[in-house]
Amino acid sequence: MVSQPHIVFLTETWLSNKIPSSLIIGALPYTILRFDRSSRGGGVAIIIRDYLSYSTVTLPSSEHEITCIDLFHQSAYIRLCVVYRPPTYSLSKSESLITCLSDIHASSPHPIVIIGDFNSDSLCTHPTPIDRLFLDFQISVDLTHCHMFPTRGNRCIDWIIANDPSLIPTISIVPPFPSCDHSGLSFSLSSPQSPSLPSQIRDFTRVDYSAFFNYLLSVDWFSLFCDCPDIDSIYSAFSSAIHSAIDLFVPYRTPRPPSLSYPPHIRRLIKHRDALFSKVHLPSVRILFDQCSKKLLFEIDKWTRYSTRKKLSRVNDLYRHISSLTKPKLSIPELVSPQNLPVFDSISKSNLLASEFASHFTLDDGCLPSLSSSRVPPSLSLFTFFPHEVYKSLRKLSPTCSTGHDAIPQIIFSKCAYALITKEFQSALNCVFDWTQCNQxxxxxxxxxxxxxxxxxxxxxxxxxxxxxxxxxxxRDLGAQVRSDLKNSSSIKMRAQKATSKMFLLLKALPFNCPSILILTKPMFFHYLASPFWNPHYSSDIATLEKVQHTFTRQLFYRCFPSPDYPLSLPSYSDRIKTFGLRALTERSVIDRTSSFGINIELTTSTPRYHSFPVRISRWYSQLPDSIRTAPNIRMFKRRLENHPIIAHLAKLT
Known part of the structure; x- marks a missing residue:
């Protein structure tokens, strides 16, 4: 925010696929390209300004932590590659990394710059076998070290190497992040300049629209278009008239430059830290530098929390802020032709878009498929969505069919009828395939x-x-996991995982520890669980759903009420939900789902039907006292239900 660099290369990002890129970038005008490690730690990323034109490079191997782009500027390409080699890499693993970098280097004729943390000091006086391996690699592919600054202690393990050192005229060492033990490197790359802001822009807020409309009404459009032979000339004449009106009635104004900076007290701390960094080799100054870095980190964190909390005074602002951080931030890179050449002119872009659009369709052969006289082929009769039609179709095939007392069809098939149904179903599949072939x-x-x-x-x-x-x-069918035994355990587990992932994402997006605001985020992940379909009766499934709120309340206590005695002094789950004014999910389901009137108890001998949600609701409703069931309206019904101790009892019946 202070330096506003064009590109930032990061190693050891510690990012995972649960953290969206928009949460890292926020409202800053950047795009992030990432390679996340599947396990804990590691990872690399490139953060690049929105207006820069680039294309991502397909890597020859995905086992190494590498991100690579081709940056296009000043009518030329430069290949930029960021690498992280963990210190645990063996000799064979390092050889594999070198092979991958060699392929990246050889696959493009453009100049290449490789930046990264290699955890190897090939410039030291007593190199190890791995150091010699990287030194041989640099010599063999004609790469040159562009700096010799020690970046960790007295070792140079963070490299900037290029096959053309003139690409990087200046390199300087910069202070590390307060939580990092590596110094940073700042360099220029014949830096592409940001697009110059126009000196004057149109100010449509100060337009005399009545005069603007009167001017347009005075234009004789028929006379203007009568001499135009084609649509292009008509559009040009129309555009000229509109622009003439804009020139007459829309004034100019000077635009304001974009503001992306910290407040003055933080900028002064950054300047003081930079001044101390120039003398950090002195032991006394090193202590002052560490103290200043910790204070800077604290002030930035405090300012971020305060500014975010100040903006989120209303619930709508909170949801809008979280949505902006959790939605992916998309950017449009440059268009590239099939020959891997950049496309700039409008005609080439249109042709490229048209060819891409046409590639997803089938060329019509000109033959019309024959239409059947029957509306629905007999073999497709089993694919109707109406149960009574399915029942009639099956009854024709089955010699014995009866109906139980609970109005659910009970069909008994003979072996002959079973074979006929199997044959009919296969015939339906063949009919579907023939129909798709006939219609291309x-x-x-x-x-x-x-x-x-x-x-x-x-x-x-x-x-x-x-x-x-x-x-x-x-x-998986329509977002739900369907099992052969018709149990919902798989779907419930999947929904609980989604809710937990969303919960952690929301907590990461909010940097402050205010319980009254953090509690408001619960509906944003609770909707994954609040549905009759996910309301189970098995204790294991209930525990799976309840565990989400267990985790949520525990995280809130860790953040909002810090204590050195955790986890020993952490309150129980029942005490935590009382502190935050929440209810257990089982109790909440009772309140949300029994607020209907005229519910009758259904008698059934079927075990799955007995444990189904509608039948359980009727049993709950029948056990409510008359003072609750005779409520005059639903709002009063819920209010009486929430304040009655029978809620905990009904929750246990699930």
């Missing part, structure tokens, strides 16, 4: 599968275009 549509049979629900018989094998469909025990 593609059907990916490799992505298809089938699931067998509620039968102990050996499942038949189905196929599409000779591709056998695998039998699955757990499939």
């Amino acid at each position: 549509l593609s059907l990916s049979a490799s992505k298809c599968s089938h699931i067998r629900i509620g039968s102990k018989q050996a499942s038949p094998w189905y196929s599409i275009n000779s591709t056998v469909l695998p039998l699955e025990n757990n499939v």
